[in-house]
Amino acid sequence: MKTKNYFILLMMVLVGGLAFSACSNDDDDYVRMPTAYVNFVNAYAGADALGIKLDNNSVDRGYSLKYGDYIPYDYGRAYPGTRRFSAGIPNTTTAIVDSTINLRDSATYTSFVYGYQDTVSSILVEDKDAANFDASKAYIRFFNLSENTPAVKVNLIQNNTPTAVFNDRPIDNQTSAATNAGFIATNEGSYTIQVTDMNGTQLAIRNEAAALNAGRYYTILTRGINGNAQKPIVVGIFQH
Structure with a gap:
């Protein structure tokens, strides 16, 4: 899946840094970490922002995801497997979404939270090349x-x-x-x-x-x- 052009430089820096540390001793020592990639989209009209978590880890780097915004693949890296996915309104303690999602290694996904007040919903779709x-x-x-x-x-x-x-x-x-x-x-x-x-x-x-x-x-x-x-x-x- 192709990402936005302005993330290419960031990816080159990240990949380059990983390659440097992996190759500093022996190229054969490098082991790729299993990784899934997820876009997180806030389409929930019931609040001005949401906090998004996988397991107990914030995927928005501790910042609330504003209504209408999204976190792209480059930042939404995740360990594959069954993960607890939750979303909540900032400064509250109750999650409006609390579910599990299954992520595969090397696969890319988009996760949407949407709705209004008590009608909150979430969906997860896999993003595949045509x-x-x-x-x-x-x-x-x-x-x-x-x-x-x-x-x-x-x-x-x-x-x-x-x-x-x-x-x-x-x-x-x-x-x-x-x-x-x-x-x-x-x-x-x-x-x-x-x-x-x-x-x-x-x-x-x-x-x-x-x-x-x-x-x-x-x-x-x-x-x-x-x-x-x-x-x-x-x-x-x-x-x-």
Whole structure:
């Protein structure tokens, strides 16, 4: 899975440092540590931020993950196996999510916390490269994580022309998210992303154009609450 360009230098430094210490005595002594990689996404509209933990370890380096933000793979390294995953509102003692997740060595995942107040949910999906990958295409997928929302469709708008890329998508749960975790190919370009109900009524639009670059992977999502002025439905997108 390809990560954002501005993390490449960090990865080179980290890998270089590990290689240096491993090779200082004997190249054959190096043993790779089993590692899984996880994006953590805060789409929970019930608070301004969340604390995220695996087992008893903070994955956000002790800082709260703001609503709408995410921790990318480079920082979300984890030991493989069955891990306790929890999320809580800062300055409280009760977790709003407390579950277990299974991580495989060398696999990459995205974890989402979403909902509002008592409807909090979480999903975990494995992020896999597309079959029959075409380097001339951009790759996208979509999750509907907004509250009080009907089934939706997603349009990419370019030159005032909408193209439906996802259709009839109700609010996701773990089962549907796993089904929808694959990336689909689309033409590279700069797009406005619109979300409508099945009758074509607009529910949300991302006015800032999103650049979908060839050979890259993107997750599009909705978060927020339909009809709520304080936490309205928002269209989010991030690159893997």
